[in-house]
Amino acid sequence: MKTHLTILLTLSSILTFSQNIKIPSDTMVVTTHTTTVKGANINYTASTGTQPVWDKKGIPIASLFYTYYERNNVKNRAERPLIISFNGGPGSASVWMHIAYTGPKVLNIDKEGYPVQPYGVKNNPNSILDIADIVYVNPVNTGYSRMIPNKEGELPKRETFFGINADIKYLAAWINTFVTRKSRWESPKYIIGESYGGTRVMGLANELQNNQWMYLNGVILVSPADYKLYNTSQPVYSALNLPYFTAAAWYQNALPKVLQEKDLLDILPESEQYAINTLMPALAKGGFISAEEKETVANKMAFYSGLSKKVILQNNLDVPTSFFWKELLRDKSGYTIGRLDSRYLGIDKREAGSSPDFNAELTSWMHSFTPAINFYIRTHLNFKTDIKYNMFGDVHPWDNRNNNTRDDLRQAMAQNPYLKVLVQSGYFDGATTYFGAKYTMWQIDPSGKMRERFSFKGYRSGHMMYLRQDDLVAANDDLRAFIKNSLSNGKPAKYEKD
Template sequence: MNSYRTPRKWAAAHFLLLLSLLTFNSVAQEHDRAIEIDSKVVTEHETKILGKRVKYSATTGTQPVWNSKDEAVATLFYTYYKRTDVKDDTKRPLIISFNGGPGSASVWMHVAYTGPRILNIDDEGYPVQPYGVQTNPYSILDTADIVFVNPVNTGYSRVLTNAEGKMPSQEEQKKMFFGVNADISYLAEWVNTFVTRNNRWRSPKYLIGESYGTTRVSGLALELQNSQWMYLNGVILVSPTDIGIERNGPVKAANRLPYFAAAAWYHNKLDSDLQSKDLTELLPEVEDFTINELIPALAKGGFIDPAEKRQVLAKMARYSGLSEEAVAQNNLDVSTAFFWKELLRDEGKTLGRLDSRYLGIDAKQSGDRPDYWAELTSWLHSFTPAINYYLREELNYKTDIKYNMFGPVRPWDRSNNNTGRNLRLAMAQNPYLNVMVQAGYYDGATNYFDAKYTMWQLDQSGAMKDRLSFKGYRSGHMMYLRRDDLKQSNQDLREFIKGSTPLEGQPAMYKR
């Protein structure tokens, strides 16, 4: 058979082939899973907060991140709650909310803490079915508008392809987004755009961050002031990291003890005289021992006097609920992982890392760390279905993009973390700026006493300590999951916002 084709037949065949390829590409592109780069959906709602009716709008959408060439390089998903029965936005505070990880979506505080809708959970924070959300009667939406921001690769936020249709390399993405300072830089630009688009430049503004989000907002405070010329009234640090303030060696080891005491008290593992005290009566006693005896003892290392070591060891065992033998075998330096495994070893249970009220069951009672984190599995149990249902069915934002509870952001560049010093400088430059720390007593990952220590070290001059405050709660990392703490922590936020909003005409100045 002759396979030769005439030019006309060849051209027709070539045209059909080209048409089929174009059609295939068009169909493929139509079915690529991608988020809209710039979008929003607005819904109207009504709720009751502290017994009073509040009307509000919820805007869910995406807003681009632009590079220095004004090219969209990523898009961030956000949810913005705005009270609609208040006429004057200029006096109404705006809260900009971030979670941590790094790599965590803005889901935890959104549907469990400050937002108008919260998880269906029991009063202690454990999951219940059917999954979903309920009214948050303590939300701060009566006092302030809130925007929940999902950094790149968390929630529905995504990196975008370049002009050639290719994804930036892993190293390029790291430089643009995935590091302490890159994260702060692009988020400051994004916040500027959001505030501009929504006409909120005159509003008092606050940042709130949880866990790694405290590193993020501590750095953003100065970045917004110095690069965006946007001045804040407050920064709230929920279950803070070290924010670049070192606490190594003896301090790191000793600072765990007050948390050990709190967890042991909760599980009824202390001597009866300690157990009979209220937690808030017990902890100052343990903190005093930690600062004045344990840190100096650990600093002496192997050259500590044997009699002093025995005395310190006995007190440490007494306050931690561990045996003297266990403390001695660790040379007074008991790791948190060992504590989580050891405290209830004889009962066949382990403690949760982020909230030590939660219990786990390991394959073996032996070992020096738990097999898994009991609290995290419990939280994902209820948060994941709730946020996917809520955004799609109540807020009407529909997409086939997967909601990343935890997104791919590693390797994360942690170098040059000066966020604590930058927060102090932002406070010094801005007399309006106040800082509040919130922490749960049963958090073993970012323990409450580390949070206090970081606050003490933030401004060693003491000149600004009247603008620094600490609030503790009887729960863990996400203290707001416990109903009583949800109520109190939101009230503490409400009072912080009101207390840090200056009177009309009050100048931002230091007096002699």
């Protein structure tokens, strides 16, 4: 329930777009609300608006749209955690986790995540707003965030924003300004990133710490896209897809009876072990694997994937995920299955082919998220503009060179004994698979000395695991537990010998 409205404007610069549509580059709208989380009444303030990105001369070159939720009547704000939230893409607005996961409102959807009309939002009784304040940040060209033209009407160079390292650099500086403006330097701080946001926050952890001198308590990777893994062309890494194949086939009732009759969590460990201990070494042999071994491996892959041995051999044991989404149900129902969430079904023009015509899950999500976020920002948050809200923005080409984000996170953890990491993944995610996320977690610190500071949580849904009601509850509770367990509670930040 909204109780009052305050509008604060700083017209230091104006973003101008086609047809003379304008938005201030530094502006804020403040509203107050009441909700119920975990049975307790929560009064909170929502501040939404834009905050500039400056160049070295102090000239605004971009303005980022954000929404900040702060619980009211907090006795000691310095002890209250601050969560800084990003989605991915790259090029995605910070909309998905905002109105479907951690925020005070969630979509009108059914218990499995499918669209329900009328579109809109409802209270989220599972939001982590009870224990932490949250800011959702939209990188350049997403949401209402945009580059700012100079006096000659020229936009900044695109490489200033659109690349792994450029993205990390300017966002870290923006966070510094935000934390300073909101007087949150004393607070425990966490960064959470979904999908490509996982790559982003791994790099941000080190950039914030070593160039903004901002130390974190936690980094949370939600269905992380590790570009170090996904940008490789080495077939050996396709072995990591097998446990996802097992999960998706189990959900679609496509596994052999002996596996299908078991619970999902009873069969995934054996699929994982086969993937690492047998399939990966077999793929490493390439064309020099013996015919006998190739046949044996194909048989076992068929057992764990629901695919036929024939098509596995035709792909030389290296089965593309896009082929799996098309093939799994081809001879059963003729449906395709979703990329980001393989619980979803799609209908192609032809059953023939090597990949689906469209992403069944993403079209469903756009169906419900797009009207909801546009309605919510205008009606609930009172931020009104004719600028188009970019669910996905123009950020390509994206510079993927010099990706050291995995080691950036390791370095930040090594330098900061407080810093812990939580990984959350859905078992039915075929784009950033849960086992790929586990593999990334294993590779961050080869020494193994920090392994106790990592934790992994899996859920019976897909990329946006929180769209399923049961997982919305469980995933938020896992965030609460992680936040509470990573608070220092007066313990010094130092290493001690055993």
